[in-house]
Amino acid sequence: MEENFWEILKKPAKEFMTAKPFYLFEKDPIEWAIDGLVKYRIGSIIIVNERYQPIDIITESDAMEILQEGLLKMSIGEVLKILKGEERKLYTVRENTPLKDILAIFTAHDIKHLPVVNEKGELVGIISASDVLKKFVQTAGV
Numbered sequence: 001m002e003e004n005f006w007e008i009l010k011k012p013a014k015e016f017m018t019a020k021p022f023y024l025f026e027k028d029p030i031e032w033a034i035d036g037l038v039k040y041r042i043g044s045i046i047i048v049n050e051r052y053q054p055i056d057i058i059t060e061s062d063a064m065e066i067l068q069e070g071l072l073k074m075s076i077g078e079v080l081k082i083l084k085g086e087e088r089k090l091y092t093v094r095e096n097t098p099l100k101d102i103l104a105i106f107t108a109h110d111i112k113h114l115p116v117v118n119e120k121g122e123l124v125g126i127i128s129a130s131d132v133l134k135k136f137v138q139t140a141g142v
Helices: 030-039 060-069 076-084 099-109 129-140
Strands: 023-025 044-048 054-059 113-117 123-128
Touching (some): 023 030, 044 123, 054 076, 099 113
16 A cells, blocks of 8 residues: 655655665775775765774765776775865764655755664665665655
8 A cells, every 4th residue: 555655754764775785994995986886886885984883975976086086096095085075074864764854864965875874873774865766656656
């Protein structure tokens, strides 16, 4: 049965996210990020610290800039400092964040990917705009 639009907006991130997303560390070579985007046909790769807490994200748009600037023989951390500077802002959501709040973050910050974290701040998933659209169409019968 098709769900009501307003009920879907109350559903938590865990119902829309992709669990156990591909991630890398700052010390890893940037080539691994480019390779991962292509190999796994994904739009972003989350960069985590040693506690598996998200600290940044590399998107397809970032990959285009990396290629354009020729930043291929560096670590992810070095490239991110060049591209995004020292003050990098990464938005995350918790597993129980309602879809209406996720949509607000997507639109307010013009982003398409959000890491999903548990109560310890550890990466447990990723939610993308396309994930939301697919699930919405399946659930609401649009």
